[in-house]
Amino acid sequence: MLKKISLALIGFYQGYVRIWLPSCCRFNPSCSEYTCQAIRKYGALRGLLKGMVRILHCHPYSGKSWYDPLI
Amino acid sequence: MEKRLILAIALSLLVLLTWSVFVSKSYHIDNKEVINKESGLQQPVIKPRSLKIESKTPPVHFSENDKDLVLSTEKLRIDFDEPAAAIKDVIFKDYRSHRVVLKYGLAIDDPEAVFKNELLTDKEAVFVYSGRELQISKHFLFDNSNYSIELEIEILNKSSHAINTSIGLIPAILDFSKRGNLPNYQDITVALSGNILHPNPRKDASWNNIKFMGWRERYFCEILEPTTSSYSLNLARLNPSETQPVLRSPAFSLAPGERISQKFHIYMGPQDLNMIKNVNSEWSAIVYYGIFDFIAQILLKFLGIIYIVVHNWGLAIILLSISIYLILYPLTLKQMHSMKAMQLLQPRIEELRANYKDNPQRLNKEIMELYRKHKVNPFGGCLPMILQIPIFFALYQVLMRSPALKGAEFLWIKDLSEPDRLITLSYKLPFLGNEINILPILMAIAMFVQQKISSRSMSSASAEQQKLMLIIFPVMFGFIFYRMPSGLVLYWFVNSSLMMAQQLLINRAK
Numbered sequence: 001m002l003k004k005i006s007l008a009l010i011g012f013y014q015g016y017v018r019i020w021l022p023s024c025c026r027f028n029p030s031c032s033e034y035t036c037q038a039i040r041k042y043g044a045l046r047g048l049l050k051g052m053v054r055i056l057h058c059h060p061y062s063g064k065s066w067y068d069p070l071i
Numbered sequence: 072m073e074k075r076l077i078l079a080i081a082l083s084l085l086v087l088l089t090w091s092v093f094v095s096k097s098y099h100i101d102n103k104e105v106i107n108k109e110s111g112l113q114q115p116v117i118k119p120r121s122l123k124i125e126s127k128t129p130p131v132h133f134s135e136n137d138k139d140l141v142l143s144t145e146k147l148r149i150d151f152d153e154p155a156a157a158i159k160d161v162i163f164k165d166y167r168s169h170r171v172v173l174k175y176g177l178a179i180d181d182p183e184a185v186f187k188n189e190l191l192t193d194k195e196a197v198f199v200y201s202g203r204e205l206q207i208s209k210h211f212l213f214d215n216s217n218y219s220i221e222l223e224i225e226i227l228n229k230s231s232h233a234i235n236t237s238i239g240l241i242p243a244i245l246d247f248s249k250r251g252n253l254p255n256y257q258d259i260t261v262a263l264s265g266n267i268l269h270p271n272p273r274k275d276a277s278w279n280n281i282k283f284m285g286w287r288e289r290y291f292c293e294i295l296e297p298t299t300s301s302y303s304l305n306l307a308r309l310n311p312s313e314t315q316p317v318l319r320s321p322a323f324s325l326a327p328g329e330r331i332s333q334k335f336h337i338y339m340g341p342q343d344l345n346m347i348k349n350v351n352s353e354w355s356a357i358v359y360y361g362i363f364d365f366i367a368q369i370l371l372k373f374l375g376i377i378y379i380v381v382h383n384w385g386l387a388i389i390l391l392s393i394s395i396y397l398i399l400y401p402l403t404l405k406q407m408h409s410m411k412a413m414q415l416l417q418p419r420i421e422e423l424r425a426n427y428k429d430n431p432q433r434l435n436k437e438i439m440e441l442y443r444k445h446k447v448n449p450f451g452g453c454l455p456m457i458l459q460i461p462i463f464f465a466l467y468q469v470l471m472r473s474p475a476l477k478g479a480e481f482l483w484i485k486d487l488s489e490p491d492r493l494i495t496l497s498y499k500l501p502f503l504g505n506e507i508n509i510l511p512i513l514m515a516i517a518m519f520v521q522q523k524i525s526s527r528s529m530s531s532a533s534a535e536q537q538k539l540m541l542i543i544f545p546v547m548f549g550f551i552f553y554r555m556p557s558g559l560v561l562y563w564f565v566n567s568s569l570m571m572a573q574q575l576l577i578n579r580a581k
Contacts, residue, residue: 059454060405065443
């Protein structure tokens with residue numbers, strides 16, 4: 001249930017919000033795509049948590065490289 | 072990077088604005104209902120929410136008071152309603168005569184009590200009601216130095232039999248229509264032993280064992296603390312636009328000839344942390360700024376410290392904006408370095424572009440590999456911007472509610488808590504009304520220039536893509552900020568100007 005809702009919300013963001021934002025993501029896949037994958041793999045709670053940690057890495061001092069797929 | 076921040080805030084503001092439009096619309100309907108109701112009833116009505124006698128008693132009809140009963144201290148001008156022995160409104164002399172409407176402030180919710188004024192000086196007021204069985208007297212004592220009031224209520228049993236009764240005190244009537252205080256700023260704070268609550272004032276509710284309770288509007292607040300414990304607080308909606316809180320004592324029994332006295336400590340003054348702490352440090356909990364309260368309190372303290380040094384609120388806001396920019400500066404610096412590194416890689420990327428012209432997927436992969444090898448990232452990341460959003464909302468709350476900023480002048484701005492209103496026209500412009508605010512326009516221009524010079528450094532394809540945004544965002548922001556307090560616009564104007572300067576530096580470095 002929670003899984004479906006969070007996936008739907010991210011889908012809404014990807015479909016209707018992100019298209020208005022200039023594309024300048026630090027990572028590939030984007031945080032929303034990454035979170036979707038994580039939710040499918042680990043379930044809503046752990047997936048959302050992983051997504052949040054990903055967003056917290058989105059700053060110039062982050063050691064992660066551009067290509068940062070879900071492992 | 073800056074554009075994403077702008078977008079994020081624009082979107083969240085848009086949501087907020089739509090929400091507030093929606094909310095104010097629903098109140099509009101509420102108001103109509105009230106007006107319809109009131110056209111039938113000549114007099115204001117208070118329904119007592121007594122614990123025991125609720126079903127029996129008719130609504131209280133406080134008769135309209137013709138003659139003004141005014142108590143004037145150095146700081147306050149208090150207009151009393153004599154029959155209710157209550158405060159109709161308060162004018163704060165030190166704050167450009169700001170008027171706060173309490174309607175029946177500190178009234179007793181006894182439907183039968185009609186008071187007569189017995190004493191009125193510049194710091195004391197005594198009202199007495201003498202009924203067949205009970206005599207109730209109210210003694211207000213005002214302190215000229217610190218906005219505090221002592222209220223003593225005394226009940227005497229004049230009859231020949233024991234009477235069960237209780238005291239219900241109405242701090243103020245909360246009016247959410249647009250007639251009195253600004254509706255969306257009014258709220259209630261309830262302090263129980265150990266925890267502080269900020270309930271929705273538009274819903275019925277009750278709590279036991281109240282330590283103190285507070286009510287506030289935009290700048291001013293009223294705090295009540297009963298000296299004896301075990302008072303309860305009851306919030307009741309009288310009609311769609313009015314809420315009546317009642318602070319009620321436990322029931323007690325009075326023998327014939329016996330009298331009981333209850334005292335209340337009250338603060339009725341500006342929502343200024345220092346002034347409130349001066350009276351009672353626990354009461355400062357009333358100064359609450361919503362979900363970003365923690366950040367707001369830090370900003371407020373910081374602004375206060377800057378103000379002590381520079382003695383000008385406008386300058387203090389500018390310095391705050393510069394400070395926040397400097398705190399985030401390491402992130403900017405890092406990004407500038409990474410941009411330089413990118414610049415060095417540019418020829419290699421062009422080379423790859425030429426090689427994989429027909430295979431964009433492969434091209435991306437190669438570019439990615441190049442970035443990874445050289446450990447550079449073309450984008451700064453969005454966390455610094457996400458950090459700015461709570462700061463922005465917290466500052467909004469602080470600037471909107473600060474009594475110190477009311478009437479604070481800066482350059483051509485007459486009041487930092489209002490739009491700057493440099494020019495007033497005799498006719499109305501579409502969307503903008505008859506007031507021309509310069510600061511939001513300046514801010515939109517700064518934003519436009521900043522985006523323009525940052526898009527110059529972009530590759531031609533993405534610059535084309537951004538062309539529309541280049542115009543839409545400054546215009547949208549200009550509109551959103553148009554009616555906001557000029558202090559907030561000033562903060563954002565300084566912020567965009569600094570970003571503009573930074574962008575110029577980056578461009579020159581190339």
